[in-house]
Amino acid sequence: MSKTDKTLLWMVLGLLGMALSLGLGAVWLNIERMDLAYDLRKMELSLDQKEDLAVKLTVERNNLVSPYRLKKLAGQLGLEVAAPGQIRRIAAQ
Numbered sequence: 001m002s003k004t005d006k007t008l009l010w011m012v013l014g015l016l017g018m019a020l021s022l023g024l025g026a027v028w029l030n031i032e033r034m035d036l037a038y039d040l041r042k043m044e045l046s047l048d049q050k051e052d053l054a055v056k057l058t059v060e061r062n063n064l065v066s067p068y069r070l071k072k073l074a075g076q077l078g079l080e081v082a083a084p085g086q087i088r089r090i091a092a093q
Contacts, residue, residue, distance in 0.1 A: 063069065074080075
């Protein structure tokens with residue numbers, strides 16, 4: 001085997017090694033990209049669920065503090081509108 005053949009063999013083996021490394025790197029990056037995509041999808045679903053819950057809770061709160069409901073509840077508990085002498089105001093200092 002001549003010196004040129006040995007050099008050519010080492011160059012081919014080096015290039016083959018680099019091609020293998022680049023291929024494995026591309027596969028690894030693709031796996032990481034898919035993991036990130038799955039994580040992103042899970043976070044989007046979680047965010048959607050939390051936004052839906054926030055809307056439902058806002059509607060529920062508005063129902064609970066509606067003037068009609070509070071007036072009905074006050075009547076059931078025997079509460080009435082305060083007379084003018086019953087209200088005291090304290091000034092903030």
